[in-house]
Amino acid sequence: VELLKEKIRLEGKVLSDMVLKVDSFINHQVDPVLVMEIGKAFAKAFEDEHITKVLTIESSGIQFAMGTALALGVPFVYAKKKKAITQSSDLYSASVESFTRNETYQITLSKQFLTPNDRVLIVDDFLATGAALVGLIGMIRESGAALAGAGIVIEKSFQEGRKLIEDAGVRICSLARIASMSPGEIHFIEELKTSSVK
């Protein structure tokens, strides 16, 4: 998805060697055209997998799960970070350490929305430490559903997440893979070319 890399180059702000701020089109304000393109790209990458459900985690994964689910013609479901009183007590849960918020939280998902009949595609905005994905994978395994793979919008390939998830036997499709970054520049993996950013 060329538009994604273009947006990262033009609007992304590298806050440190570890953190990329993309608040103007992913994490705060959202670009719906980009979201739908990303959804179509994930749907195409996993078109032969007979996906029945897209799974993500709130909050920034939701729009990409929506775009992907719409393109695949299936529902999406998201793990919640705070339990709602409307949620049933029959839940899958996992504890996840947040990379950007520096806290551990419990994610939950009603058991009725993930069953052994499902073939699941995970979608998320960032792959960093892989903590959120590990939590979601645990829930899928517990449910008896099949896991087809993970669609990631931005992968920070220099962090441990990719290896962790691949070692768990999960196929990953990342649309933008960042090899390294520092304030002022980003190196993407495929092209190994330096891009100037703000």
Ligand code: G4P
């Ligand atoms: P993950 O690799 O499995 O996603 O887990 P990790 O614990 O590493 O990351 C969890 C959170 O940190 C996610 O959001 C993810 O989007 C965010 N994140 C990781 N690296 C970066 C980064 O470089 N820039 C930005 N902007 N976010 C990053 P979250 O804390 O759950 O927040 P949200 O989804 O509610 O916005």
